[in-house]
Amino acid sequence: MNDYQVSRTGYYGEFGGAFIPEMLYANIKELQDSYLDMLEDPGFRETYLDLLRDYSGRPTPLFFAKRLSGQYRTNIYLKREDLNHTGAHKINNAIGQALLAKKLGKRRIVAETGAGQHGVATATVCALMDMKCTVYMGAEDIKRQKPNVGRMKMLGAKVIPVYQGNQTLKDAVNEAMRDWISHPAETHYLLGSVVGPHPYPDLVTRLQAIISEELKGQMKEKTGSEDPGTIIACVGGGSNAAGIFYHYLDHPHVRLIGAEAAGKGIHTNKTAATLLTGRPGVLHGSFSSVMQDDDGQITEPYSISAGLDYPGIGPLHAHLHQTGRAEYYAVTDDEALDAALNLSRKEGIIPALESAHALALLDKLDFPPDEHVVINLSGRGDKDLQTLLQHLENEPD
């Protein structure tokens, strides 16, 4: 029963832990010691759920995608996380952690962002809760996710471009951690995924678990059973997948599937499929699967999707992969772009490039006609229009 829950010391099986320099010890310890009590505190829970409902617009609908279902000859449901305020599931975590930071007496928030969705969600809750906000974003990501940079500025956040490495998500996390090391007393690091040192993987998973909590009731209402046959989600760090898997981890007959970003392909050196091409190692404070060379240097990932362009993955997913509880497949840039176009034309929903990786698995896997397949539509595609339109121009009419 407890196989998939984090241990007291922060491990999922052999993966996890808190591999942090001493400079972060006090902050991490404070979080470790207090996060469960705070999350379970009735007052916290009430405020969190009120904000999710009245501010973010939860519960997000579960939409039966009729034309997509016809195309793939099965029953496909979309969990509409894209309809959250700010356009992705990231706000679930941002609201929760900002409340937690307030309780800890922190007045300043730092965050990293890849696609910009977590940055926007963080900037949003900081405006709402009157906190100072600094977001680190790779210079490359700033270029490819321009609309989100504008949104963060509009919301009053300071966006700091990062020029190290490939200038993407990994480098943004490095800089956010350095900021936290330099401002430990007044700052909370609002980490956006289920990665990082314990307790972040569990903290973020629990804050995203609202997705599967809602899904259970919605499935029951629509199909008579709270269990779908299969759940598919994209995985970069893995927070939307962790959220939609969470309440089903101990329902072994529910098939859990993650879509990793293959980039140009997992046999090329332009990929971000961490579980499929990495091996165990330590990155950003946790022991998990890591893309690295023989000397243990982290290799630079590549994906068209900024939110999946990361050489690590949450320790929960490394554990689910190792135990076989969840399956992980790779989806290339082109497959994701095609899937994004297909959903736009079939259902009138433009998905984020990240979520399009989950949709693309419909082409690779076969489902029986009576199966219920839920896809976590983790975000909307407004931010990706520039990239999507380029793809559209290359498409034969």
Place this chain on the structure above:
Amino acid sequence: MNRIDKLFITKKTGILSVYFTAGYPAPGSTTKIVTALEENGADMIEIGIPFSDPVADGPVIQKSSHRALQNGMSLEVLLNRLSEIRNNVTIPLILMGYFNPVLQFGMEKLCSRLNRIGIDGLIIPDLPPEEYAKKYRNLFRDHNIHNILLVTPQTPDERIRTLDDLSSGFLYLVSASSTTGGKLSMDTGQKAYFSRVAAMGLSNPLMIGFGISDRESLDAAYQYAAGGIIGSAFIRALENRDCAPEENVKIFMNKLR
């Protein structure tokens, strides 16, 4: 006896330790720099194992790590160089680096190689002391390698005592809440922190690092601890391309006198 212990027995104050990244600034410069540091009065040398994602480091050491990797430096290459270096150098040598390269190399293999070469200690900032105690302490002891732990201004007294128990060789007193390459403020808070730790009567000698860059900050470190550690400032000095590395070492060390 471990050379670090010998150093602290023979010299009680004014100990100067210098850090630089292996493989920086040029592929062949590591041996020359270590030799020149000893010749010019360094008491101890910390040699950085470059890592792609050094989160505890400021821009100077980040850049040197990046360059070192481009220069082809790796733990394996470094160990091969160190076997030659050890023949020419008698002062304590410490390796400092992030956990992942060490983990991939294998801790047991590393400790036995270090012992054979004659390396005296390791500093792995992101290896938690608890993890070290559980998995590696005996290994280090068996191979006569010191594991040097870090203390920061945020570390509570009780934990400082735990770290003192687990650390050997010395305790690395991080001067301020910052990454490497900052400036020593010597404000009242910092002085109080140094005095507080100095007065705890710890079993390990103290070395102050982070923000030690010149004669003045070094003197401040000597006031409160057995010595000081210079890193980023020395790496900046190595950037000067008008001179050979050993010449840059000489100029830098002369300025500290």
